[in-house]
Amino acid sequence: MSIRDVEISDESIRLGQFLKLAGLAEDGAHARTLIEDGEVTVNGREETRRGKQLVPGDVIAVLGEKARLVSRLS
Structure with missing residues (x-):
């Protein structure tokens, strides 16, 4: 499975925001549902906190x- 890079302009972003930015969720409600349903992993581990800092x-x-998080500041 290929990993695509998604660039942000800050040093970090919350998981729910990232899902929307990366096109992995349609909107905030969809991001919340995906997370609550256990469909989201961060670095191979299930993540249940929408506000997790990436x-x-x-x-x-x-x-x-x-998708891999990449910062323009790096």
């Missing part, structure tokens, strides 16, 4: 899609 290098997977 940092560059984190790999987020949702329903077979993977």
Whole structure:
């Protein structure tokens, strides 16, 4: 499975925001549902906190899609 890089302009972002930005969730409600249903992993571990702070290098997977967080500041 390929991993695509998703660039942000800050040093960190919350998981729910990242899911929307990366196109892994349609909106905030969809992101919340995916997280609550156990469909989201961060670095291979299930994550249930929508507000989890992600940092560059984190790999987020949702329903077979993977995205890696990359910061423009790095």
